[in-house]
Amino acid sequence: MISQGVKDMLKDRTAIITGSTSGIGLGIAETLAAAGATVMLNGFGDAVRIEEIRRNLAERHGVRVAYSGADLSKPAEVRLMVEQTAAELGAVDILVNNAGIQHVASIGEFPDDKWDAILAINLSVAFHAIKAVVPGMQERRWGRIVNIASAHGLVASTGKAAYVAAKHGVVGLTKVVALELANDGVTCNAICPGWVDTPLVERQVEAQAREAGMAVDQVRDELLREKQPMLAFTTPEEIGALAVFLCSDAAATMTGTALPIDGGWTAQ
Ligand code: NAD
Numbered sequence: 001m002i003s004q005g006v007k008d009m010l011k012d013r014t015a016i017i018t019g020s021t022s023g024i025g026l027g028i029a030e031t032l033a034a035a036g037a038t039v040m041l042n043g044f045g046d047a048v049r050i051e052e053i054r055r056n057l058a059e060r061h062g063v064r065v066a067y068s069g070a071d072l073s074k075p076a077e078v079r080l081m082v083e084q085t086a087a088e089l090g091a092v093d094i095l096v097n098n099a100g101i102q103h104v105a106s107i108g109e110f111p112d113d114k115w116d117a118i119l120a121i122n123l124s125v126a127f128h129a130i131k132a133v134v135p136g137m138q139e140r141r142w143g144r145i146v147n148i149a150s151a152h153g154l155v156a157s158t159g160k161a162a163y164v165a166a167k168h169g170v171v172g173l174t175k176v177v178a179l180e181l182a183n184d185g186v187t188c189n190a191i192c193p194g195w196v197d198t199p200l201v202e203r204q205v206e207a208q209a210r211e212a213g214m215a216v217d218q219v220r221d222e223l224l225r226e227k228q229p230m231l232a233f234t235t236p237e238e239i240g241a242l243a244v245f246l247c248s249d250a251a252a253t254m255t256g257t258a259l260p261i262d263g264g265w266t267a268q
Pocket of ligand 1: 023042101121193200
């Protein structure tokens, strides 16, 4: 298991992971908790299921885990989530901007409200959250900001105007924050996954299978073949392991990077 060998690496560090009730965010929460971090979960979902996730993480890893139901589309709630974390768990040392949504349509048909929502959740939330945590990180002279961008932060695909624009924006934001905080003990990096098997991708696969009258497994195969030389999905825990590395002392001078973890997608 990836998390073995990093136990206690992040002991005494408090981390917020946005959108951690599902998929990649949950994988990152799991891996950070396994490394000893105190964790603030966030995201939508069934309250009973979320409480189960919270308790399970805390018990298995012996760390404190809390939950914020902040709707990140509202900047005031982003700030409240940061305040709630400081009050319940301690000052924020690690911020993982992970929450994201997707909509696929060609540019002429792209709905205005989907454009606004994708830019808000996938890009503006990172700005508001970073702005809220940075003064404290600078004061304590330690901080790690990890933005979950995408291969689509580096290259484009058809049908994803808002997502590609937002993710390229996240990579740009990452670089500016890295430069501004270069001598403050705070690093800011972006992770750029290719295909990761999560509910977000499942929804795209099911929609495509319905439209094309194809089997779900066949669509999954074709998604990989179209983009990834390595015909395998990355797991949320593998993304989590990269996030833990970026939070470690070994990565103290890594900043402003956009790291692909994409089965060769962006090597082409
Ligand atoms: P997911 O749908 O499984 O999870 C998204 C999370 O964001 C959920 O916890 C959801 O509740 C939360 N969320 C959505 N809107 C929110 C809001 N307004 N307020 C609070 N929480 C909100 O998706 P995922 O595949 O795990 O994606 C996570 C991140 O990784 C996204 O930024 C996505 O763009 C990125 N990414 C995913 C893939 C992939 O193949 N799955 C590839 C590259 C990048």
